[in-house]
Amino acid sequence: MAAEREGNFLLGLPSKLSPDMAREKLLELFERYRKFVSSNPDITSQLESSFRVVSYFIAGRFQNSSELAELVYSASNLIVLLNDGILRKAAKLKTAVSLSQRRIMTLLTVLEYVEVFAEIGAARLWGELGRWIVIAAIQLAKVALRGLLLFKYQAGIVRTPPITPLDRDADLPDAFLKSCKDKKSSEALEMEDLDQVFVKKAEEQGRLPQVTFMGTRSGRKVRSLTATPPLSMRDWKLPGMRSDSPSGRTKTVSSLEHQNLPPTPLGGLRLAGEALHVFRPLVYLSSLAVCGRSSWKPWLLSFLTDVSSLALMGDTKDLNLLEKAELKRRSLVLLFYILRSPFYDKYAQAKIILFLRLLASTVPGVGLIIEPLIGYLPNWQRTYFYNWGT
Structure with missing residues (x-):
């Protein structure tokens, strides 16, 4: 009891924390976090970028680093999604979709952000069988959610992920950025x-x-140590170089106009093509369960499904910019079939590794990046959601 009281005292909490008190504490912490994000969009973006870079540095650097790297990467994407939601609400950005559709899109985005970590974690905890059960469950959920968006909400061609990160430079209004600047004027x-x-x-x-x-x-000019302000008031700007602009950056063309465009109605062949894209994961997993991973049939069947889906879309002149970009992304993703088994195992693996080693040996400094990449490539190729989750 004494140890318990001492531990709670060190944490600054009462000895017995009721569920209501715990909920109030969490709400208070979240409110502070919300205020910080909504008042500091530029600092928030810098922290998000730094957090994501950590995942790239971890991958392939030491044993069992893939799990930690994917955890950090998934967490960074979820943090960006949360911060974007806070900034959208603070800046009063309007969306062209209903609340229920927005929730489905958010859930689908979360699944796509955590799917790789879920697969790797399931393989670590429950072995190969547990890994494929988790893969099948996630793909079933994604197909169901995309089917709802396609048939019930008539969302048309849905992007991957459905909710793209907010462009902080272009999408946040000048008035909102100015209000953030005014809050810091005294500082x-x-x-x-x-x-x-x-x-x-x-x-x-x-x-x-x-x-x-x-x-x-x-030749770079920096602030001297004798002119260093207190830690709480430091920034990256030199004395006399502070800008009065709201964001300190040049505004680009806003993408919200494109994001809020109504989807192009799909019917006939286009609807069939989008349905093929939505149900393609189930087609592949079903054929894989029947024919096995070494068979060419699942690979060929999935490839024909993707090609047919794109062909059924026909001329894309009447599609909006985001829909055209999504179809272009799907076309580029066809290159992933080179990295997918059994084509990769029989034809591409030796040539890709030979090319990477040749690049590492001929270009100075590139080996620092290529060598960890070669070591991580087998693990990347074996992970289903790296190759087939696109």
Whole structure:
């Protein structure tokens, strides 16, 4: 009991935390997080990018790194999805779909973000049989959700993932970014005052007020250590270079206009083509269960299904930009059949590895990237959702 009281005291929590109190604490923490994200979209984007880079660095670097890399990568995508939702609500961005359809699209996006980690985790916990059970369950759920979007909500050609990350530069209104800038105006003024303080302090000590320092080799100008403000008020900008623009970046053309375009109605051959794309995973898994992984029949059947789906779409001139981009992505994904068994095992594997090793030995510095890639390639090729989840 004493240990329990001591541990709770260190955590700053009461000795007995009721469910209601725990819920209130979580809501309070989430509210603080929501306010931070909605007030700092630029800092949030930087943190998200840094988090994602960690997953690329981990992959193939040490034993059993694939699970950790996929966990970090899946978590980073989910964090981006959560932050986008917070920013959409804070900026009052409107969507052209109903709430129920939006929920289905969100659930489908979450499945596509976590499917690789779920497959690898199932293989680690329950072996090969558990892995294929999880694969089948996820694909059944995705087919059901895409079928609802296609037939019930008439969503047309659905992208992968259905909810793409928010373009923070283009999609957030200037008024919203200006409000975020206004909240920080007092801090910016304090920073300017601090710069003057550092200069005055240096003058009083009889030193040259060197606020910036230029590297002898790189030629890059950075803030000197004598002019470093407190940690809570630091930024990446040099003294006197702070911008009054809302975001500090040049605005690009907004993509929300394209995202809110109504889907092109599908009928006849196009509806059949989209249905083929939706049900293709079940066709492949069924034929794989009957014929086995070494058979060419599942590979050929899936390839013919994808090609037929694209052919049935016909001329794409009347489709909107996002639908054209999705069909272009599906066409490029056909190249993945080179990396899919049994074609990869019998024809492509030796040639790809030979090319990568030749590249690593001839181009200086590339080996630091190619060697881990070669080591990770077998694990990547064996993972179903890397190759077949597209």
